[in-house]
Amino acid sequence: MGLCSTSSSLKSGLAAAVLLALVSGCATPPQTEGKAVAVMNNEVYDPLEPMNRYFFDVNYALDALFLKPVAEMYRGVVPLPVRDSVTNFLTNLSQPIYLINNVLQGEMDRAGDNMGAFFTNTFLGVGGLFDVAKLNNQQEDMGQTFAVWGVSEGPYLVLPVFGPRTTRAAVGGVADYYLDPVNYVAHENDIDNVGIIRSAVSALDQRSRSIEALDEIEKNAIDFYATIRSLYRQNRNNLILNGASNSTQLPSMNFDDDDKTAKKN
Amino acid sequence: MLTTRRFFSGILVSAMALAITLQSPAIATETKEQTALTLVTNIGDEAVQILSNDSLSEAQKRDQFEKFLDESFDMERIGRFVLGQAWRNATEAQRTEFLKVFRDFMVASYSDKIGSYSGEDLKIKDATSLNDNETLIHSMIVRPDGPPIKLDWRVRKTDSGDKIVDVIIEGISMAQTHRSEFASVINQSGVDGLISKLKDQIKTASN
Numbered sequence: 001m002g003l004c005s006t007s008s009s010l011k012s013g014l015a016a017a018v019l020l021a022l023v024s025g026c027a028t029p030p031q032t033e034g035k036a037v038a039v040m041n042n043e044v045y046d047p048l049e050p051m052n053r054y055f056f057d058v059n060y061a062l063d064a065l066f067l068k069p070v071a072e073m074y075r076g077v078v079p080l081p082v083r084d085s086v087t088n089f090l091t092n093l094s095q096p097i098y099l100i101n102n103v104l105q106g107e108m109d110r111a112g113d114n115m116g117a118f119f120t121n122t123f124l125g126v127g128g129l130f131d132v133a134k135l136n137n138q139q140e141d142m143g144q145t146f147a148v149w150g151v152s153e154g155p156y157l158v159l160p161v162f163g164p165r166t167t168r169a170a171v172g173g174v175a176d177y178y179l180d181p182v183n184y185v186a187h188e189n190d191i192d193n194v195g196i197i198r199s200a201v202s203a204l205d206q207r208s209r210s211i212e213a214l215d216e217i218e219k220n221a222i223d224f225y226a227t228i229r230s231l232y233r234q235n236r237n238n239l240i241l242n243g244a245s246n247s248t249q250l251p252s253m254n255f256d257d258d259d260k261t262a263k264k265n
Numbered sequence: 266m267l268t269t270r271r272f273f274s275g276i277l278v279s280a281m282a283l284a285i286t287l288q289s290p291a292i293a294t295e296t297k298e299q300t301a302l303t304l305v306t307n308i309g310d311e312a313v314q315i316l317s318n319d320s321l322s323e324a325q326k327r328d329q330f331e332k333f334l335d336e337s338f339d340m341e342r343i344g345r346f347v348l349g350q351a352w353r354n355a356t357e358a359q360r361t362e363f364l365k366v367f368r369d370f371m372v373a374s375y376s377d378k379i380g381s382y383s384g385e386d387l388k389i390k391d392a393t394s395l396n397d398n399e400t401l402i403h404s405m406i407v408r409p410d411g412p413p414i415k416l417d418w419r420v421r422k423t424d425s426g427d428k429i430v431d432v433i434i435e436g437i438s439m440a441q442t443h444r445s446e447f448a449s450v451i452n453q454s455g456v457d458g459l460i461s462k463l464k465d466q467i468k469t470a471s472n
Contacts, residue, residue: 044445044448044449044452136412216378219470220374220466220470221446222446222447222450222459222462222463222465222466223446223449223450225449226445226446226448226449226450227442227445227446229445229449230441230442230445230446231437231442234436234437234438234441234442235435235436235437237436238435238436238437241436243415243436250395250401250419250431250433250438250441251346251441253342253346253399253419253421253430253431253440254398255342255345255346
């Protein structure tokens with residue numbers, strides 16, 4: 001998992017871009033049968049559903065066996081201020097890649113906030129252990145940047161271990177890894193496996209903060225897979241729009257046409 | 266002299282006419298948003314009042330919640346929306362059955378969150394118009410611990426007054442989530458399959 005030389009990372013970046021173009025090109029949902037059908041398709045569009053459901057079950061089992069118990073132990077043993085510092089440290093470490101993505105999306109004010117948060121928390125917050133800046137910067141990644149650039153989301157995927165992704169976000173994740181300055185700094189200083197350790201700690205951090213929420217969602221779901229898929233997609237759209245509730249995103253709830261057809265029948 | 270006067274009075278009249286034509290829809294949208302704001306504000310006040318009232322038992326609070334769901338939500342519209350495409354092909358009996366079961370499902374899945382109330386408050390922020398009939402009311406759940414939660418209410422004008430048709434938590438629409446989930450179940454086992462799954466869920470939730 002170590003970082004390769006610059007030329008090969010450029011190559012994999014290109015390969016990722018080509019893959020993305022291919023996938024999004026052949027994955028546009030059919031839009032022939034009118035707008036309502038197109039919206040519906042878009043909402044449940046999941047051509048890889050059988051495979052996704054398989055990996056969803058695999059991940060569910062892995063979570064039940066490893067991640068959830070460890071997250072519960074972590075929460076039980078490690079006091080809250082320490083866990084908060086772990087969260088703060090991880091968030092601070094992500095500010096450089098957030099900044100890069102905000103610049104690529106043309107969000108200069110947000111990029112400035114990333115810069116402010118990073119320097120304030122690194123120097124005044126003891127290397128990022130304390131959130132002094134309190135800017136609450138939102139997560140930014142290449143998946144969102146691709147979306148801003150107009151790349152369509154591609155089929156929904158459930159990756160083994162990593163979990164739900166749109167194809168766009170999955171490719172973006174690879175691009176983020178090769179763009180992230182933190183990985184280069186770690187590589188320069190001969191720190192191995194930064195990517196793996198960072199992913200593992202942030203998985204633990206996030207899981208420990210979502211135990212009740214996920215249990216609740218599972219309890220109320222009649223199809224847990226479909227619920228997670230919907231929640232994941234809506235949340236991604238929300239991140240792409242930077243939290244601005246875009247009212248045009250909401251589907252129409254008019255049924256006046258239905259009424260007419262119903263009366264005819 | 267006369268021409269200038271005429272000219273000015275002409276301008277004045279047309280300006281007034283313009284002002285009137287521009288203003289009448291503006292007044293209409295404002296009242297639509299105003300009534301929606303009032304509705305959600307009242308709901309928020311009432312909900313907090315009921316939830317924080319220690320003299321009420323949990324069962325009483327549940328009854329209140331059921332009453333609130335029936336009175337303030339356009340359950341039929343939500344039910345039709347969440348059934349999506351399947352509504353068209355469903356028989357009249359299936360539709361009636363589904364609407365009844367869906368309502369009970371909502372009661373069952375949301376009413377057991379009543380016990381977990383711990384001093385949250387609802388702060389109403391502002392309103393944006395979605396279309397001629399609908400308004401989005403933006404609000405925040407202010408929690409005693411942890412960051413506030415963004416909560417939007419989609420309010421629709423109906424024949425029987427303003428009704429809530431969707432609740433959007435941190436950008437996640439409850440109606441859309443249910444619709445997407447139900448579509449998946451209908452794909453596998455049809456509307457009858459969905460109805461029986463919802464019934465199972467209601468049974469396990471009430472135990």
